[in-house]
Amino acid sequence: MRLRGVGKRHRPGGPWVLRGVDAELPEAAVLRAEGANGSGKSTLLRLLAGIDAPSAGRITGRPRPTAYVPERFPAALPFTAAGYLTHQARTRGLRRGAAERAAGEWLERLGAGGHARTPMVELSKGGGQKVAVAQALLAAPRLLVLDEAWTGLDVAARAELDRAVAERVADGATVVYVDHDPRRLAGFVHTVLRVAGTEVAAVPGPARDGAAPAAPGAGTAGRVAVTVTGPPGATWPPVPPGASAPEAGPDGALRLTVPAAHSDALLRALLAARPPWHVRAVEPVPAPDPAAGADPAGGARP
Numbered sequence: 001m002r003l004r005g006v007g008k009r010h011r012p013g014g015p016w017v018l019r020g021v022d023a024e025l026p027e028a029a030v031l032r033a034e035g036a037n038g039s040g041k042s043t044l045l046r047l048l049a050g051i052d053a054p055s056a057g058r059i060t061g062r063p064r065p066t067a068y069v070p071e072r073f074p075a076a077l078p079f080t081a082a083g084y085l086t087h088q089a090r091t092r093g094l095r096r097g098a099a100e101r102a103a104g105e106w107l108e109r110l111g112a113g114g115h116a117r118t119p120m121v122e123l124s125k126g127g128g129q130k131v132a133v134a135q136a137l138l139a140a141p142r143l144l145v146l147d148e149a150w151t152g153l154d155v156a157a158r159a160e161l162d163r164a165v166a167e168r169v170a171d172g173a174t175v176v177y178v179d180h181d182p183r184r185l186a187g188f189v190h191t192v193l194r195v196a197g198t199e200v201a202a203v204p205g206p207a208r209d210g211a212a213p214a215a216p217g218a219g220t221a222g223r224v225a226v227t228v229t230g231p232p233g234a235t236w237p238p239v240p241p242g243a244s245a246p247e248a249g250p251d252g253a254l255r256l257t258v259p260a261a262h263s264d265a266l267l268r269a270l271l272a273a274r275p276p277w278h279v280r281a282v283e284p285v286p287a288p289d290p291a292a293g294a295d296p297a298g299g300a301r302p
């Protein structure tokens, strides 16, 4: 998916919120949009999801199907939770039986199975948010856009959404999100979209293959250290080739190193585990062999 010279203003002649945005969004990747309040993150996400059209420029190659969880979900709809989700699944091409099954399965996964027959207007804020998330995940989107989608969810549903993100990415989808919590999916982010002053800068995130050598202090051997904590009962997933044995730290966290080329696979496995692991940090590891990439400038980019 590609943005070329994309601009947006919310009314003709009004101020540009975004202008001249050029970016390429990779497949099978998580992208996090960051920026100050009112900088235009939600505006960017609505453009990416196709909810709003750009005022200038073009967006091409948007993966289909596309799904979007808005910051404010219109929960006061004349349906039950399951009825609404079934309707949504039908509009996305599922047959009635498959649509009902998908609706029920997503409500169960998010811990809202007991509210399947609850009218939407009677749902709590958290219940409404679960329906908002479920409607986005129903049709296995190839582009998933999440605007503060974790807000209002309970801990278990948040973890389920993390897992759903990992599943979508493992399936080749692009996931773009905004969240006020900097730890949300930390270490899993391929690209950060920095929104500031009408511009969007795409910078490598910690999970990008090959990002580690470009980071200050990193060696050219390209290993990264992953620090995780696990919920009670978490089992260690299969780790990719070349990973070190996990070592326990004093604070109960586990740390292991892995070749940068395999860090995405490890992060996906950790987040897709049931229950999922919490990825605390992904950091470059200096190369053990000084001849392999000694760089007095501290790993500056070539």
Ligand SMILES: Nc1ncnc2c1ncn2[C@@H]1O[C@H](COP(=O)(O)OP(=O)(O)OP(=O)(O)O)[C@@H](O)[C@H]1O
Pocket (backbone or CB within 6 Å): 010, 011, 017, 035, 036, 037, 038, 039, 040, 041, 042, 043, 044
């Ligand atoms: N529908 C709209 N009509 C007019 N102005 C809008 C509309 N939506 C957003 N804006 C304006 O566009 C600018 C960017 O808003 P946006 O919601 O995209 O920012 P944000 O970075 O997501 O903010 P926050 O972090 O507070 O959610 C703001 O000045 C906002 O007031």
